Amino acid sequence: MSSEITKCSADSDKLKESPCLFLNNNLDELVLLNQWLETDISQLFEKSDKILFKIDLVLTELLSNIVNYGYLDKTKSEIFIRCCVFQDAIQFEIEDYGIEFNPLSAPEHIFPQTLEQAKVGGLGLHLVRNYVDKCSYVREQKKNIFTIVFFR
Amino acid sequence: MVEFSVNHFDNDIVEVKINGRLDIQGVGSIETAFTVQAAGQKSKVIVDLSGVDFMSSIGIRLLVTASKAQLSRGGSLVLLSPQPLVREIIVVSGIDMLIPIYDTFDDASKHAVAM
Numbered sequence: 001m002s003s004e005i006t007k008c009s010a011d012s013d014k015l016k017e018s019p020c021l022f023l024n025n026n027l028d029e030l031v032l033l034n035q036w037l038e039t040d041i042s043q044l045f046e047k048s049d050k051i052l053f054k055i056d057l058v059l060t061e062l063l064s065n066i067v068n069y070g071y072l073d074k075t076k077s078e079i080f081i082r083c084c085v086f087q088d089a090i091q092f093e094i095e096d097y098g099i100e101f102n103p104l105s106a107p108e109h110i111f112p113q114t115l116e117q118a119k120v121g122g123l124g125l126h127l128v129r130n131y132v133d134k135c136s137y138v139r140e141q142k143k144n145i146f147t148i149v150f151f152r
Numbered sequence: 153m154v155e156f157s158v159n160h161f162d163n164d165i166v167e168v169k170i171n172g173r174l175d176i177q178g179v180g181s182i183e184t185a186f187t188v189q190a191a192g193q194k195s196k197v198i199v200d201l202s203g204v205d206f207m208s209s210i211g212i213r214l215l216v217t218a219s220k221a222q223l224s225r226g227g228s229l230v231l232l233s234p235q236p237l238v239r240e241i242i243v244v245s246g247i248d249m250l251i252p253i254y255d256t257f258d259d260a261s262k263h264a265v266a267m
Binding site: 027030031034050053056057060061064109111112114115116118123124126127130131 | 213
């Protein structure tokens with residue numbers, strides 16, 4: 001995975017930009033993510049396209065992680081998702097004001113050898129790493145900005 | 153929206169069929185009842201995933217927790233017929249090495265009893 005990713009707003013090859021999504025840092029808000037994917041994003045692809053499943057999975061895992069671990073004091077905050085579509089890829093930028101956290105710095109998932117050893121902590125980020133084609137992280141203006149790219 | 157149904161068979165076989173999304177909302181809505189059925193007592197549990205069209209890591213956790221509980225009770229838990237994209241998540245997670253996956257009920261029940 002490369003960190004050389006063009007920001008949505010600065011790319012001239014961008015075909016069109018789909019609506020953005022604002023969520024509160026509350027797990028109940030993930031319902032809104034599902035609705036957004038089903039309405040605004042799904043129309044960009046064939047219904048059966050595997051890419052929709054991958055986008056759903058990765059955004060679900062990333063947002064769950066932000067909500068569960070990003071706000072130790074439970075302060076109400078917003079999470080912003082921007083989507084843009086390119087000729088050969090779809091890109092999402094996820095911005096949050098949670099504590100500084102680079103998902104790429106998380107330890108590699110250790111596969112358990114037995115069921116007794118099995119823990120699922122960290123599995124979400126393992127899935128993210130496996131299902132995105134490119135991703136990058138920056139910390140700017142007290143925001144975590146994580147960009148993920150899926151090739152079409 | 154997620155729901156599940158339970159069927160009891162001979163040899164302590166319990167089939168739990170889940171339909172819907174195993175994401176945070178889905179797992180939250182069935183977790184307690186599912187755990188009672190799949191892990192509440194020693195059984196040979198077959199979790200039919202053919203109706204599950206999405207699963208995130210919390211769905212994996214649900215299955216691993218129930219499987220561990222069965223193991224500790226001397227029972228067993230196997231998975232039946234996950235859809236291809238759901239199966240891929242199970243494989244990428246490495247859980248297929250710990251919880252067997254079968255494509256037919258007959259195979260699943262045979263192996264669940266033998267475990």
